[in-house]
Amino acid sequence: MAVDIVVGRRPRIGSLLFADDVVLLASSARDLQLSLDRFAAACEAAGMRISTFKSEAMVLDRKNVECLLRVKEEILPQVEEFKYLGVLFTSEGRMEREIDRRIGAASAVMRALHRSVVVKRELSRKAKLSIYRSIFVPTLTYGHELWVMTERTRSRVQAAEMSFLRRVAGLSLRDRVRSSAIREELGVESLLLRVERSQMGWLGHLVRMPPGRLPGEVFRACPSGRRPPGRPRTRWRDYVSRLAWERLGIPPDELEEVAGEREVWASLLGLLPPRPDPG
Numbered sequence: 502m503a504v505d506i507v508v509g510r511r512p513r514i515g516s517l518l519f520a521d522d523v524v525l526l527a528s529s530a531r532d533l534q535l536s537l538d539r540f541a542a543a544c545e546a547a548g549m550r551i552s553t554f555k556s557e558a559m560v561l562d563r564k565n566v567e568c569l570l571r572v573k574e575e576i577l578p579q580v581e582e583f584k585y586l587g588v589l590f591t592s593e594g595r596m597e598r599e600i601d602r603r604i605g606a607a608s609a610v611m612r613a614l615h616r617s618v619v620v621k622r623e624l625s626r627k628a629k630l631s632i633y634r635s636i637f638v639p640t641l642t643y644g645h646e647l648w649v650m651t652e653r654t655r656s657r658v659q660a661a662e663m664s665f666l667r668r669v670a671g672l673s674l675r676d677r678v679r680s681s682a683i684r685e686e687l688g689v690e691s692l693l694l695r696v697e698r699s700q701m702g703w704l705g706h707l708v709r710m711p712p713g714r715l716p717g718e719v720f721r722a723c724p725s726g727r728r729p730p731g732r733p734r735t736r737w738r739d740y741v742s743r744l745a746w747e748r749l750g751i752p753p754d755e756l757e758e759v760a761g762e763r764e765v766w767a768s769l770l771g772l773l774p775p776r777p778d779p780g
Contacts (some may be wrong), residue, residue, distance in 0.1 A: 514719070516540075517585070524585055530568045533558075541572055559583045561594055563729060588644045594734070599644070600654045604661045607641035611665050619668045629669045630687060637665055638692065645696045646703040649740045655693055656779070662692040680778050691775040697744060698770050704741045705760040705767075748773060 515536060517524040525540060527533035541551050553575045560566045560579070570577045581592045589599040611619060618624060618632055641661060648654070663680050667673065670683050684691060710717030720738065742753045749769055751759050760766050 514715075519586060522586065530570070533568070534570055537570055537572065553577060557583060559590070559592055561592060563593055596647075596649050597651075597654065600648055600650075601657070603641055603643060603645075604657055607637055607661050608664070610637055610640050611668075615668075619665065626669060626687065630689065633665055633669065633689075638695075642692070642696060642699075646700055647737055648696070648700070649735055649737055650696070655776075658696070659693055659779075681775070694773065694775045697748060698773050700741055701745060701749075701760075701770055701773075702766075704745070704756075705763065705770075708757050708760040709763060 525536045551572050553572050556577050558568050558570045558577045558579045560568045583590045591598050666683055672678055707717050707720040745751045745756050
């Protein structure tokens with residue numbers, strides 16, 4: 502992966518480490534190869550080796566840029582998608598593929614549980630909703646704190662949510678019952694409301710993080726280089742700032758000050774209303 506993030510006065514981020522899952526980052530193929538060579542040497546000195554079967558290279562760029570990396574004499578395959586800690590990253594830097602993948606995984610869960618749980622008459626609603634909350638929702642929303650939602654993705658997430666809940670309620674689309682009425686009958690909070698509240702809650706954590714905490718410093722960092730011509734892509738910071746303006750009425754220039762007050766921010770999020778049903 503090639504990226505260049507300067508965090509305040511700290512050195513550039515060169516690696517992400519979690520147990521035996523390692524991501525090396527650099528701003529050029531040359532620098533990345535040097536980093537890979539050093540890492541391979543450190544592994545060898547400790548009696549370990551890099552599994553080239555599980556290792557891949559990816560360039561974060563809208564253009565098709567070649568990056569040939571070697572571990573000894575083996576060339577690592579270059580990919581356009583890279584999964585790290587259960588989240589799919591793409592060479593274009595978009596999140597739509599990951600959101601679509603989460604929706605697909607949740608739909609697969611529903612299909613697997615359809616006969617044995619979702620529509621089984623002998624099973625109580627309470628038991629079905631317990632499975633909905635403990636299996637379906639975590640599968641669908643894994644990593645949602647950093648999603649950048651569009652109208653399309655909101656619609657798809659709500660469709661996946663209501664596909665499960667409608668069956669639990671014993672209804673179909675032909676019954677023409679509004680989603681809000683079904684949730685009220687089942688005593689279930691809107692999934693989009695939960696996602697948006699969680700995203701803005703994470704914003705509050707980032708704003709309040711003391712200096713030296715890496716997530717907070719990355720949040721405030723400015724990547725080097727120029728953005729390409731054309732309409733710029735929405736950054737997560739821009740997205741969540743607009744979300745707070747639309748849903749809470751907090752202007753962007755006041756957002757960090759308000760989110761920095763833990764109790765005030767928590768009370769505001771607790772009062773966040775669900776979005777109206779479409780149509």
